[in-house]
Amino acid sequence: MSTPNTSQPVIQLRELTKTYQTGEVKVKAVRGVTLNIERGEFVAIMGASGSGKSTLMNTLGCLDQPTGGDYLLDGVAVAGLNRKELAKLRNKKLGFVFQGFNLLSRTTALENVELPMFYTHPLVSLRERRERAVAALQRVNLGDRLAHHPSQLSGGQQQRIAIARALVNRPELVLADEPTGNLDTRTSIEIMGLFQELNNAGITLVMVTHELDIAAYCKRIVVMRDGLVISDTRYKNRRSAVAEIALLDQAEQKAQLA
Amino acid sequence: MNLLEYLRTFLLRAGQTTLISLRALRRNKMRSMLTALGIIIGVASVVAMVAVGNGAQANITSKVSALGQNLLTVFAGSRKAGGVNSGLGSASALTLADADAISREVTDVVAISPEASTTAQAIANGRNWSTTVAGESPDYLKIRDWKLAAGSMFADREVRGAAKVAVIGSKTANELFGPLNPVGQTVRVGNIPFVIIGLLESKGAGMGGQNQDDRIVIPYTTVMKRITGEKYLRSINVQVGSADRMDIAQQQITSLLRQRHRLTSDHDDDFNIFNQKEIADTVNSISKVITLLLGSIAGISLFVGGIGIMNIMLVSVTERTREIGIRIAVGAQPGDIKLQFLIEAITLSLLGGLIGVLCGVGASRLVGMVADFQAVVSTGSILLSFGVSFAIGVFFGYYPARKAAALDPIDALRYE
Ligand SMILES: Nc1ncnc2c1ncn2[C@@H]1O[C@H](COP(=O)(O)OP(=O)(O)O)[C@@H](O)[C@H]1O
Ligand SMILES: [Mg+2]
Numbered sequence: 037m038s039t040p041n042t043s044q045p046v047i048q049l050r051e052l053t054k055t056y057q058t059g060e061v062k063v064k065a066v067r068g069v070t071l072n073i074e075r076g077e078f079v080a081i082m083g084a085s086g087s088g089k090s091t092l093m094n095t096l097g098c099l100d101q102p103t104g105g106d107y108l109l110d111g112v113a114v115a116g117l118n119r120k121e122l123a124k125l126r127n128k129k130l131g132f133v134f135q136g137f138n139l140l141s142r143t144t145a146l147e148n149v150e151l152p153m154f155y156t157h158p159l160v161s162l163r164e165r166r167e168r169a170v171a172a173l174q175r176v177n178l179g180d181r182l183a184h185h186p187s188q189l190s191g192g193q194q195q196r197i198a199i200a201r202a203l204v205n206r207p208e209l210v211l212a213d214e215p216t217g218n219l220d221t222r223t224s225i226e227i228m229g230l231f232q233e234l235n236n237a238g239i240t241l242v243m244v245t246h247e248l249d250i251a252a253y254c255k256r257i258v259v260m261r262d263g264l265v266i267s268d269t270r271y272k273n274r275r276s277a278v279a280e281i282a283l284l285d286q287a288e289q290k291a292q293l294a
Numbered sequence: 295m296n297l298l299e300y301l302r303t304f305l306l307r308a309g310q311t312t313l314i315s316l317r318a319l320r321r322n323k324m325r326s327m328l329t330a331l332g333i334i335i336g337v338a339s340v341v342a343m344v345a346v347g348n349g350a351q352a353n354i355t356s357k358v359s360a361l362g363q364n365l366l367t368v369f370a371g372s373r374k375a376g377g378v379n380s381g382l383g384s385a386s387a388l389t390l391a392d393a394d395a396i397s398r399e400v401t402d403v404v405a406i407s408p409e410a411s412t413t414a415q416a417i418a419n420g421r422n423w424s425t426t427v428a429g430e431s432p433d434y435l436k437i438r439d440w441k442l443a444a445g446s447m448f449a450d451r452e453v454r455g456a457a458k459v460a461v462i463g464s465k466t467a468n469e470l471f472g473p474l475n476p477v478g479q480t481v482r483v484g485n486i487p488f489v490i491i492g493l494l495e496s497k498g499a500g501m502g503g504q505n506q507d508d509r510i511v512i513p514y515t516t517v518m519k520r521i522t523g524e525k526y527l528r529s530i531n532v533q534v535g536s537a538d539r540m541d542i543a544q545q546q547i548t549s550l551l552r553q554r555h556r557l558t559s560d561h562d563d564d565f566n567i568f569n570q571k572e573i574a575d576t577v578n579s580i581s582k583v584i585t586l587l588l589g590s591i592a593g594i595s596l597f598v599g600g601i602g603i604m605n606i607m608l609v610s611v612t613e614r615t616r617e618i619g620i621r622i623a624v625g626a627q628p629g630d631i632k633l634q635f636l637i638e639a640i641t642l643s644l645l646g647g648l649i650g651v652l653c654g655v656g657a658s659r660l661v662g663m664v665a666d667f668q669a670v671v672s673t674g675s676i677l678l679s680f681g682v683s684f685a686i687g688v689f690f691g692y693y694p695a696r697k698a699a700a701l702d703p704i705d706a707l708r709y710e
Contacts, residue, residue, distance in 0.1 A: 099623060099703045120627045126449070127625020138620050138707060142321065152624040157304050201624065 044111050046209050046240050047073040047096060052105035053263075054091050065091035067263035068105065073209075079242045080251035083260035089244045092260070096242065097130055098122045110208050127155050131202025133212035133243075137194045139186040139201075146182040148223045149173055149200045156205060172200035176230060188254040199230060203239070210234070212243035216250055222284060228253040229277030253277055259261035307630075310636060315638035318610075319645070326642060329606040332599025333646030333686065334653060336592050337679040341654025343588040346661050351581040353667035358574045360497060360506075362438040364534040366544055367568040368396070368551070368642040370526065387564045390552060396532060399550055402543045404709040405433035405533040410517040410524060411545055416470060416510060418481040423469045426509040427483055429517030430531075437533040445477040445492035456515040461492035465507035483510060484521045540571045596682060600644065601692040607639050607694035618698050619706025632699040639691020640684060646682030651676050 054066040065088045077232055081089050094100040095107065098114055107114045110129055117125070131152075132138075139148045149169040153160040160168075173179055176196040186194050186200075195215060202210050212231075216224035232253060235241055243254070251257050252275045259267040319326040370388040393408040415422055428434075432449050435441070448459045460481060469492075476490045488510075497506045518524050530601040534543045544567050551565055552561035611618070618631060658669035 094704055097623075120629070123625050123627040126623065134624055134707070138616070138623070140620060141618055151621070155621070155625040155627065155630055157303075159306055205625075280309065 045072040045074050046110055047071070047242075048108040048227070050106040052092075052095065052107055053103050054088075054095055054100070055103045056091075060281070064263055066095070066102070069260075069263075069265055071258065071265060071268070073240065073242060074206075075240055076238055077240055077242075078231070078253075078255040080257045081242065081244045081260060082246060082248070082251055082253035082257060085246070087260040088263040090213055090262055091263075093242070093244055096209075097132060097211045098125045123155070124157070127152055127205060129208040131199075131205070131207040131210040133195065133198050133202050133210065133215045133219040135214040137191075137198050137218075138183070139194060139197055141186055144183050144185060145173060145178060145189070145197045145200075146170065148186070148197055149204050152201060152205045157288075168204055169200070172204040173197070175203065176200045186253055190223075191219050192226060193221075195219065195227055196230065199227075199234075203234070207239075209240045209242065212241065214244050214246070216245065216247070222281075224250060225253075225277050225280055225284070229281060232277050308633065311630075311637045312641060314634065315641045318638060326605065326645075328648065329602050330599075330642055330646030332595060333643050333683055334599075334650040336596035336599050337647050337650025337683060338653035338657060339595060340589070340592040340679055340682075341671060341675050342653055342661070344585070344671070344675040345654070345658035345671040346665075347581055347585050347588065348672060349658075349662065349665075349667050349669040351577065352670060354577045354581075354682065355574060358570060360439070361570055362440075362531070362533060364537050364540055365437060365568075365570040366532040366534060366540065366547065366548060367570075368392075368530040368532065369566050369568065370528065370564070372562050372564050372566065375519055385602060386658060387555060388530060390527065390532060390549060393527065393530045395550060396530060398549055400532075400543055400546045400656045402539040402546075404535045405436045407431040407434040407437055407531040408527045409529045409531055410436065410514045410522065410527050412517060412522050414484050414521065416466065416481050416483050418470045418476075418479060419472075419474070421470050423465075423466060425466045425469075426513045427517060427521065428509050429514030429521075430511050431514060433533070434511060434531070437531050440497065441495045443493045443495045444475065447488070447492055453513040453515050454603045456519045457513060457616040458488045458516065458520070459491045459512065461490040461511040462490050463494050463507040463509040463511075464496040465505050466510055467493055469508075469516055481510065483512075483516040486520055488512060503600060537571055540569060543585050544569055546594035573636060600643070600686040603639055603642055603686065604690040606642075606663050607691055608697070609636060610638070611635060611694050611698040615701065615706045616696075618701050619703050619709065622701065622703040623707060624644065628699040631701075632695045635698045636688065636691045639695065640687030643687035643690075644680065644682045646678050650683075651679055654679075 039212045049069050049071040051220065052066060052071075056065055067088075069092060081092065091100075095102050096109075097269060098109070098117075099122075101117075102115060109125060112125070114122070114125070126132075140151065146166070146169050149172050150165045153165045155167065157181065170179070173182060176194055176199050178193060178200065181189060181193065181210040186197065189197070195218075199210075199215075202212075215231075216227055219227065230252050231241055231243070235255075240255075245251050252271075254271070255274055256268070256270045257263055359564075368388065368489065390408060393406060397403055397406045404464075407430045412427050412429075413424060414427045416425050416427075431453060432447055435447055442461070443464065445461070447461055448457065451457075452459050455478075460479070460483070462476050470481065471479060475493075477493055479490050479492055480487050482488070494507065494509075494511070514527070532543070532547070534540050547567060548563065552563065555564055557564065621631060622636075655671050658671050662669045
């Protein structure tokens, strides 16, 4: 395993393009994005529907190859890698969190979190797999739900399993495409609190959202339109999810007393 | 990574993947069973058919060899005259002189027994039993590869004197004397008293299913002179020195008898020769054809079973597109996905094979209980069944597995 080079950005994009060919029609979903994301950043990607956010995320996540431009992940050029090599990158360097959770339904929380290690080379021993999965679930506050199936858990809890799964292989980067899209406001804030906590512990996060409220918990906001980045802003005083949950709790208590 | 380490990793992964497959199959128990049914039926029929075929063949072979070793039997009567069997022994053409001539002139003859037989009432010990009375020579036991349980066989001297001595079959002895030792007792056949000097070992059912142990063997001269008064023989049993001389001996006997009976070339033989080796060969070749036929039916059934597996695996890949997408997203390589579905197909067909073997063995036992022979389940057919099941899993699982591995992760994750 290559030791992460802390001096260089985790992600370097240069004039990245992605064109979809559907029959006769060409759709330029991403039309030339140049962007660096440093270690320890917490980036929100915003933009209207169809602006190319998911396409960009899929490319960053090595689920898809760009049509043009350069993409260096942790200093490694991704263009030209085959499916097997991309799979290795996803397994070792990336963690995914999806809007729809994408957990294996008839499988326990623990097994869901163990899944990425099943595909790690060299083989991770059963015991180590278990230990790491338990630790990851404890980190997202689900240490008491190891044997539960996704259907027995709330949306917020399911998303936290997905986050534990994303973390379990100690990735360079966690990518989340609208992770709070299926969640209510309070649960969304809780998830953002968890992300902030992970980010404070040094994990690099990139997430897509179309809600400004949610983006406000991030350190940097990149806005896209028609496949291009139209603004890129860093925030010093971002919102603290922990503080706001506390405020919400106070408000609830008052409402109950009244 | 060195080869050993690679192999170890592969086996561990394959083992873990097998567990996943078993879980997936258990989730759809009914469907898995129905899918495996084709393989189950195919394998069960292979195992059962081979077992029954082997058993039947062994049974017939043992009956043929129980007739004696390298046995030629010359029957009086033309084969052409009214069907194959009805002519046997009907014409009165074989004489003692013929038997003497065969013994003298056919070089490979090592033993000979002219046979003159009849059925008669045997009376002894206050009991009455209808049985076959076989007139034979002292060579009879050697020719039929038969041994005595007690007493002794009569000798040439008794034949010359048409002596009233008998060797008794175990069944007849039992009917007449029960558990008593019959040797030394007297039995009356056609009102003539015979001294029993020997008891035959039990031989069981013969070729036609008749009980060979129900007989009384006496000198052929005694039958001809004292019981039937016949001048002609029913048949002549001839033992040939070695199996590969049987055809030549048969030819020599044929030409000798044609010459003695003054048959010209436009006459058919007035006798016919039962060649034991020929029968054994025929039985073997028939059973080979039948095995081949049954084998191909089983093969077709296995093929259809394989198609069933392919079909259900394709359904499974479609149903589990999202699962595949998730696995690929978290880092499963195309080879991992391919292996997973391949192992699932192999597990399915091997399970089918296992159940099929059990059913086949069960069916063979059942046949063994109903038929008068034991079905012989061969390890070879069981190993073959597992081998074929494995191959079917690989062959018919490959295409669905490759399809699963080729899925695009983004499409797969979006699949509803
Ligand atoms: N697989 C695809 N094939 C063809 N066009 C696609 C595909 N995926 C996305 N697109 C198109 O690319 C553009 C960007 O889509 P997307 O990246 O999903 O936007 P966003 O996530 O910002 O809503 C859209 O016009 C969409 O229709
Ligand atoms: Mg999107």
